[in-house]
Amino acid sequence: xxxxxxxxxxxxxxxxxxxxxxxxxxxxxxxxxxxxxxxxxxxxxxxxxxxxxxxxxxxxxxxxxxxxxxxxxxxxxxxxxxxxxxxxxxxxxxxxxxxxxxxxxxxxxxxxxxxxxxxxxxxxxxxxxxxxxxxxxxxxxxxxxxxxxxxxxxxxxxxxxxxxxxxxxxxxxxxxxxxxxxxxxxxxxxxxxxxxxxxxxxxxxxxxxxxxxxxxxxxxxxxxxxxxxxxxxxxxxxxxxxxxxxxxxxxxxxxxxxxxxxxxxxxxxxxxxxxxxxxxxxxxxxxxxxxxxxxxxxxxxxxxxxxxxxxxxxxxxxxxxxxxxxxxxxxxxxxxxxxxxxxxxxxxxxxxxxxxxxxxxxxxxxxxxxxxxxxxxxxxxxxxxxxxxxxxxxxxxxxxxxxxxxxxxxxxxxxxxxxxxxxxxxxxxxxxxxxxxxxxxxxxxxxxxxxxxxxxxxxxxxxxxxxxxxxxxxxxxxxxxxxxxxxxxxxxxxxxxxxxxxxxxxxxxxxxxxxxxxxxxxxxxxxxxxxxxxxxxxxxxxxxxxxxxxxxxxxxxxxxxxxxxxxxxxxxxxxxxxxxxxxxxxxxxxxxxxxxxxxxxxxxxxxxxxxxxxxxxxxxxxxxxxxxxxxxxxxxxxxxxxxxxx
Numbered sequence: 001x002x003x004x005x006x007x008x009x010x011x012x013x014x015x016x017x018x019x020x021x022x023x024x025x026x027x028x029x030x031x032x033x034x035x036x037x038x039x040x041x042x043x044x045x046x047x048x049x050x051x052x053x054x055x056x057x058x059x060x061x062x063x064x065x066x067x068x069x070x071x072x073x074x075x076x077x078x079x080x081x082x083x084x085x086x087x088x089x090x091x092x093x094x095x096x097x098x099x100x101x102x103x104x105x106x107x108x109x110x111x112x113x114x115x116x117x118x119x120x121x122x123x124x125x126x127x128x129x130x131x132x133x134x135x136x137x138x139x140x141x142x143x144x145x146x147x148x149x150x151x152x153x154x155x156x157x158x159x160x161x162x163x164x165x166x167x168x169x170x171x172x173x174x175x176x177x178x179x180x181x182x183x184x185x186x187x188x189x190x191x192x193x194x195x196x197x198x199x200x201x202x203x204x205x206x207x208x209x210x211x212x213x214x215x216x217x218x219x220x221x222x223x224x225x226x227x228x229x230x231x232x233x234x235x236x237x238x239x240x241x242x243x244x245x246x247x248x249x250x251x252x253x254x255x256x257x258x259x260x261x262x263x264x265x266x267x268x269x270x271x272x273x274x275x276x277x278x279x280x281x282x283x284x285x286x287x288x289x290x291x292x293x294x295x296x297x298x299x300x301x302x303x304x305x306x307x308x309x310x311x312x313x314x315x316x317x318x319x320x321x322x323x324x325x326x327x328x329x330x331x332x333x334x335x336x337x338x339x340x341x342x343x344x345x346x347x348x349x350x351x352x353x354x355x356x357x358x359x360x361x362x363x364x365x366x367x368x369x370x371x372x373x374x375x376x377x378x379x380x381x382x383x384x385x386x387x388x389x390x391x392x393x394x395x396x397x398x399x400x401x402x403x404x405x406x407x408x409x410x411x412x413x414x415x416x417x418x419x420x421x422x423x424x425x426x427x428x429x430x431x432x433x434x435x436x437x438x439x440x441x442x443x444x445x446x447x448x449x450x451x452x453x454x455x456x457x458x459x460x461x462x463x464x465x466x467x468x469x470x471x472x473x474x475x476x477x478x479x480x481x482x483x484x485x486x487x488x489x490x491x492x493x494x495x496x497x498x499x500x501x502x503x504x505x506x507x508x509x510x511x512x513x514x515x516x517x518x519x520x521x522x523x524x525x526x527x528x529x530x531x532x533x534x535x536x537x538x539x540x541x542x543x544x545x546x547x548x549x550x551x552x553x554x555x556x557x558x559x560x561x562x563x564x565x566x567x568x569x570x571x572x573x574x575x576x577x578x579x580x581x582x583x584x585x586x587x588x589x590x591x592x593x594x595x596x597x598x599x600x601x602x603x604x605x606x607x608x609x610x611x612x613x614x615x616x617x618x619x620x621x622x623x624x625x626x627x628x629x630x631x632x633x634x635x636x637x638x639x640x641x642x643x644x645x646x
């Protein structure tokens with residue numbers, strides 16, 4: 001029974017004037033269990049013929065049937081499946097993967113058959129032991145002699161059964177003794193029923209076959225059968241079929257393992273590839289952390305101005321040069337606003353600048369006259385003593401609440417300043433309370449500020465009934481924008497015109513939140529550029545890797561790897577590089593944050609889980625996007641061209 005049938009096979013290389021006719025109308029059939037030697041000089045076309053038989057190459061024209069099936073009708077994956085299950089290749093230069101051990105090289109074809117690790121390793125060990133390599137299973141190719149490497153390649157050819165063994169100059173790179181040993185193994189395989197097709201230029205080697213075919217200038221010039229030794233297949237490999245689910249699972253697991261192996265085998269290149277991703281991820285995470293911290297700091301400072309508060313100022317707006325001279329706001333306005341249903345409290349504000357005297361200390365200070373509800377409105381908290389009461393405000397009491405800066409600068413030697421008398425603009429004021437320290441940044445952070453009842457500021461300090469502003473606290477259940485519109489209507493009606501403007505703390509908060517978010521987005525976008533650059537670096541390195549490993553890809557395709565297997569391996573490799581780079585980038589960002597937060601006492605970096613997750617998703621996405629092109633290029637390589645690469 002013919003297992004191989006070739007009819008009118010022609011093969012051309014090149015185009016136009018450079019077109020060369022390599023095989024010319026080849027007719028050849030091979031019986032199952034036969035031992036055929038194809039002999040010819042270099043350039044005669046014998047290796048090209050063997051490559052076509054092994055489905056590594058395709059003819060330009062003609063018919064090639066394997067077990068009665070036309071090879072031309074098979075797609076790339078079907079041909080790969082045929083190479084995986086039917087053919088076993090023995091190459092002149094062994095074509096072992098240098099980073100794999102002997103048993104791993106032997107077991108390689110079973111990966112693409114979908115065998116699990118335990119089953120394929122067990123079979124690989126059995127095959128190597130049968131070839132007298134039981135003590136060399138963990139040796140890499142560079143630790144083996146030429147004859148031992150060739151025997152490993154024979155074990156690999158037999159891994160999935162090797163019904164048809166294709167041996168291309170199997171003794172060409174060996175010494176005579178090793179060559180004899182290899183030929184003895186091949187003849188023994190023939191006796192076990194394997195169909196052997198051996199290509200050689202050595203007539204002595206060819207003479208050991210049952211049938212000898214000589215090819216010259218692309219044509220068969222003789223076909224001589226010496227013996228009729230045709231054997232039935234013995235010891236067929238059984239139990240190697242797996243469900244489609246298992247095949248997919250084991251192939252993915254092995255692609256993952258091979259990717260890790262490739263990354264570890266090229267540590268420096270992998271690290272350099274990751275560098276762009278590491279810097280990009282660290283930049284994005286750090287920028288977001290800085291943005292979060294700055295936004296939180298600004299919001300904290302805004303909150304210190306009061307939550308849900310509206311400041312009412314005289315004049316037409318911030319640009320009004322006359323606003324300091326306008327005295328249109330009255331205490332009665334504050335009292336009227338305090339009675340509105342949507343206002344929780346209202347307090348007039350009176351300001352004065354002057355000199356604070358206490359014993360031998362003389363400092364420039366700012367005094368603010370406020371209502372008793374001011375401290376609740378502005379969210380101020382007492383550290384010592386108490387705040388003044390409405391009764392004290394009504395009675396124009398000479399009491400004052402100092403801030404923490406005043407306590408430190410004026411009462412540094414006095415643990416408790418409560419009850420002390422200070423002079424402000426030559427007017428005595430009794431200290432009844434000290435405010436908690438505020439984390440205010442900027443030039444106002446060290447200013448001396450005093451709070452006294454607004455009546456005291458008006459009549460005892462300024463000697464006037466004018467006020468500078470009104471602060472109202474809007475009810476929590478009322479929208480601050482709606483409240484602002486209501487206040488505007490009321491005051492405009494009271495004054496007969498709009499001679500004031502308002503500062504809404506919630507509006508400021510929303511504006512700053514929006515601004516900081518935009519700034520974070522802009523800065524993060526700049527950082528993302530480094531991620532893109534890192535991704536391009538990954539793609540470039542992976543393209544170089546594909547070029548460097550073209551021969552490896554050819555070997556894998558020859559022993560049964562499908563396009564998806566190659567695509568999957570290189571894509572996983574790119575994704576792993578980006579994921580590891582992303583993890584290292586996050587770690588680097590956290591270390592930067594740790595150092596920053598250690599040395600910076602007033603400002604820090606606030607990391608969020610969302611930014612870390614986003615960074616990892618981004619690095620994975622980069623691996624997929626920028627790793628796909630190199631992986632696709634690798635999977636689209638022609639097996640014979642890849643094998644011919646050096």
